Amino acid sequence: xxxxxxxxxxxxxxxxxxxxxxxxxxxxxxxxxxxxxxxxxxxxxxxxxxxxxxxxxxxxxxxxxxxxxxxxxxxxxxxxxxxxxxxxxxxxxxxxxxxxxxxxxxxxxxxxxxxxxxxxxxxxxxxxxxxxxxxxxxxxxxxxxxxxxxxxxxxxxxxxxxxxxxxxxxxxxxxxxxxxxxxxxxxxxxxxxxxxxxxxxxxxxxxxxxxxx
Amino acid sequence: xxxxxxxxxxxxxxxxxxxxxxxxxxxxxxxxxxxxxxxxxxxxxxxxxxxxxxxxxxxxxxxxxxxxxxxxxxxxxxxxxxxxxxxxxxxxxxxxxxxxxxxxxxxxxxxxxxxxxxxxxxxxxxxxxxxxxxxxxxxxxxxxxxxxxxxxxxxxxxxxxxxxxxxxxxxxxxxxxxxxxxxxxxxxxxxxxxxxxxxxxxxxxxxxxxxxxxxxxxxxxxxxxxxxxxxxxxxxxxxxxxxxxxxxxxxxxxxxxxxxxxxxxxxxxxxxxxxxxxxxxxxxxxxxxxxxxxxxxxxxxxxxxxxxxxxxxxxxxxxxxxxxxxxxxxxxxxxxxxxxxxxxxxxxxxxxxxxxxxxxxxxxxxxxxxxxxxxxxxxxxxxxxxxxxxxxxxxxxxxxxxxxxxxxxxxxxx
Numbered sequence: 001x002x003x004x005x006x007x008x009x010x011x012x013x014x015x016x017x018x019x020x021x022x023x024x025x026x027x028x029x030x031x032x033x034x035x036x037x038x039x040x041x042x043x044x045x046x047x048x049x050x051x052x053x054x055x056x057x058x059x060x061x062x063x064x065x066x067x068x069x070x071x072x073x074x075x076x077x078x079x080x081x082x083x084x085x086x087x088x089x090x091x092x093x094x095x096x097x098x099x100x101x102x103x104x105x106x107x108x109x110x111x112x113x114x115x116x117x118x119x120x121x122x123x124x125x126x127x128x129x130x131x132x133x134x135x136x137x138x139x140x141x142x143x144x145x146x147x148x149x150x151x152x153x154x155x156x157x158x159x160x161x162x163x164x165x166x167x168x169x170x171x172x173x174x175x176x177x178x179x180x181x182x183x184x185x186x187x188x189x190x191x192x193x194x195x196x197x198x199x200x201x202x203x204x205x206x207x208x209x210x211x212x213x
Numbered sequence: 214x215x216x217x218x219x220x221x222x223x224x225x226x227x228x229x230x231x232x233x234x235x236x237x238x239x240x241x242x243x244x245x246x247x248x249x250x251x252x253x254x255x256x257x258x259x260x261x262x263x264x265x266x267x268x269x270x271x272x273x274x275x276x277x278x279x280x281x282x283x284x285x286x287x288x289x290x291x292x293x294x295x296x297x298x299x300x301x302x303x304x305x306x307x308x309x310x311x312x313x314x315x316x317x318x319x320x321x322x323x324x325x326x327x328x329x330x331x332x333x334x335x336x337x338x339x340x341x342x343x344x345x346x347x348x349x350x351x352x353x354x355x356x357x358x359x360x361x362x363x364x365x366x367x368x369x370x371x372x373x374x375x376x377x378x379x380x381x382x383x384x385x386x387x388x389x390x391x392x393x394x395x396x397x398x399x400x401x402x403x404x405x406x407x408x409x410x411x412x413x414x415x416x417x418x419x420x421x422x423x424x425x426x427x428x429x430x431x432x433x434x435x436x437x438x439x440x441x442x443x444x445x446x447x448x449x450x451x452x453x454x455x456x457x458x459x460x461x462x463x464x465x466x467x468x469x470x471x472x473x474x475x476x477x478x479x480x481x482x483x484x485x486x487x488x489x490x491x492x493x494x495x496x497x498x499x500x501x502x503x504x505x506x507x508x509x510x511x512x513x514x515x516x517x518x519x520x521x522x523x524x525x526x527x528x529x530x531x532x533x534x535x536x537x538x539x540x541x542x543x544x545x546x547x548x549x550x551x552x553x554x555x556x557x558x559x560x561x562x563x564x565x566x567x568x569x570x571x572x573x574x575x576x577x578x579x580x581x582x583x584x585x586x587x588x589x590x591x592x593x594x595x596x597x598x599x600x601x602x603x604x605x606x607x608x609x610x611x612x613x614x615x616x617x618x619x620x621x622x623x624x625x626x627x
Contacts, residue, residue, distance in 0.1 A: 115602065116602070159538075
């Protein structure tokens with residue numbers, strides 16, 4: 001009986017929002033994770049194969065070729081989710097930015113990011129690109145997560161060296177380069193406000209991003 | 214002229230040897246600081262080490278922690294998270310023994326399903342060790358070999374290379390280290406002699422223009438000078454822990470060579486049998502073993518440990534290496550930059566050389582050339598340097614040392 005009660009309490013604890021987590025919304029350990037970060041397992045394998053240009057060791061290459069485009073579509077078209085209270089999901093509005101922000105961001109990117117991630121955001125063998133898999137990582141997630149990640153981890157040689165405004169400009173630039181059109185509404189540079197907008201989903205057939213030079 | 218001097222030296226030494234007769238071979242070996250009876254001049258073809266043969270420059274950041282690797286257990290939501298990172302320059306060497314310790318902690322939860330975060334050498338060996346302990350393992354990783362930082366090491370047995378600082382690690386860590394090192398060594402021996410030589414041994418020569426007993430040691434820092442305790446960063450090489458003595462009974466000792474068996478145009482040479490890890494053969498073998506045992510790999514990137522709560526496995530072993538600095542915001546991780554420079558493999562030559570602060574090692578995937586210490590800074594070289602980009606001038610300097618050495622070796626008897 002005691003065991004049953006313990007189990008019930010544990011189950012309830014799993015379902016109900018964690019008060020500690022809510023209290024520590026500003027702490028990265030307390031940040032909630034979004035459902036859309038999951039890709040279906042097959043999609044993950046195939047997307048992996050596609051992006052790495054080789055079949056996954058457990059996947060027959062013909063299968064990989066056949067389902068890779070499908071996986072990419074699945075990965076890119078996963079519905080936007082924002083895990084709200086009580087596990088309810090509600091899509092967050094897509095983030096917007098102004099052309100001026102992206103312009104400033106382009107300059108900062110050139111100075112502090114391009115050394116590793118490359119002028120065309122293509123990354124290198126040991127540095128992740130900021131297109132493609134990057135989109136799969138962040139699409140549908142509150143932009144604040146990416147903002148926080150950049151703030152505490154980047155640039156690699158001097159993490160945290162940039163101001164919030166500079167990091168928001170870089171975000172605007174990254175959105176532009178990934179095919180999100182500019183708007184009149186600027187991207188906020190406050191973490192709280194960035195919690196309420198999502199990294200937009202990107203339709204690769206409508207990518208209007210400037211062709212990399 | 215130089216070579217004549219060398220031969221003259223060997224005759225002189227021979228004359229001394231003739232005057233003293235040792236009672237036994239072990240006595241002679243002890244007197245000569247040797248573990249083996251004298252051999253003949255080894256045949257070592259000079260290597261084609263030139264800057265224009267460069268195939269790759271790899272740069273990594275060793276995940277150094279003053280107190281040694283992080284192995285503590287933490288609850289994140291309802292997950293038991295066992296941290297497993299921060300092995301400095303000793304991750305490859307200590308991987309199996311360190312994995313054995315954290316998998317023991319995982320086993321004590323009585324759970325059978327385990328998630329391993331990261332697929333570098335620590336993640337992979339942890340996953341395999343967990344499988345061998347009967348667990349059902351999924352690796353979640355953002356990168357697979359050869360994209361992980363692990364394969365940007367030099368890949369040789371260096372179990373106490375920037376593993377900790379003596380004082381912050383404390384005396385307790387020495388015995389933990391010994392346990393890890395012995396367990397790893399035995400596990401690696403199981404991978405010897407397999408197709409493709411995933412693990413192998415190389416004769417590694419250390420050369421010096423001055424006698425080894427006259428090699429200057431860096432002076433001890435004066436009392437009261439800044440150190441880790443006062444600054445939060447290591448300040449001099451004397452702070453770094455050395456534990457090699459603890460396992461010298463199982464690690465091949467170095468032989469001091471006399472002139473008759475020194476194949477190099479340098480007056481003083483030592484030879485040591487060094488265990489090496491061939492990244493390609495070994496990495497693919499580990500991955501195959503993992504899949505054969507039913508392991509699963511999910512390519513996924515985590516940005517905070519809170520995301521572990523969304524995994525289905527109740528136990529998470531966190532092996533992100535230097536990635537922990539971004540993932541866990543672990544400021545106790547101190548980057549120590551290391552660069553290896555690679556040339557094509559040369560199948561007829563399988564040995565290693567250390568000379569003038571640079572190291573060379575013949576491996577199956579190439580000749581590795583590395584600048585170890587050009588400035589006499591010892592273990593302080595690269596500390597707190599997170600510039601993870603190739604430095605071509607460093608490559609040129611290291612390669613130049615060996616280019617010069619092998620040019621002088623050309624006249625050696627074939």
